[in-house]
Amino acid sequence: MSPNLDRIRARLRNAICPTCVRYTAAHTCSLVPPRTCSVFKNLDTIVGIVVRTHSRSVEPYAQAVRERVCSACPCEDNHGCCPMRDGIDCALDTYLPIVVNEIEAELDAIRRDSAN
Ligand code: SF4
Numbered sequence: 001m002s003p004n005l006d007r008i009r010a011r012l013r014n015a016i017c018p019t020c021v022r023y024t025a026a027h028t029c030s031l032v033p034p035r036t037c038s039v040f041k042n043l044d045t046i047v048g049i050v051v052r053t054h055s056r057s058v059e060p061y062a063q064a065v066r067e068r069v070c071s072a073c074p075c076e077d078n079h080g081c082c083p084m085r086d087g088i089d090c091a092l093d094t095y096l097p098i099v100v101n102e103i104e105a106e107l108d109a110i111r112r113d114s115a116n
């Protein structure tokens, strides 16, 4: 069974948005278009990375994010530098361990449901 992106989105909104510097008192995101959240914009790719990566360390996930998400992100320059990452203003980079844990928890729930 494929992971349900709506359920993962809901998990992540609960787990990371309330602690994010971009979360407002009105419970909205303060990012101004055309900028959008790097987590939710790239969720499909991030879920694919978590499905294929198996490690207790966050490093292989971070490496895969650099290769598959950052390399296609308009914020990263030709030298692999990103002012958002350097300024701790990328939710994907800042909250990657939580993002991975939440997606893994959803994958575990799917495995449990399939075993029953
Ligand atoms: S930047 Fe992303 S994680 Fe932060 S409040 Fe906005 S939507 Fe949530």
Ligand code: SF4
Residues within 6 Å of the ligand: 038, 069, 070, 071, 073, 074, 075, 076, 082, 083, 084, 085, 090, 091, 092, 093
């Ligand atoms: S760290 Fe930079 S390049 Fe990578 S997703 Fe975030 S904003 Fe984009």
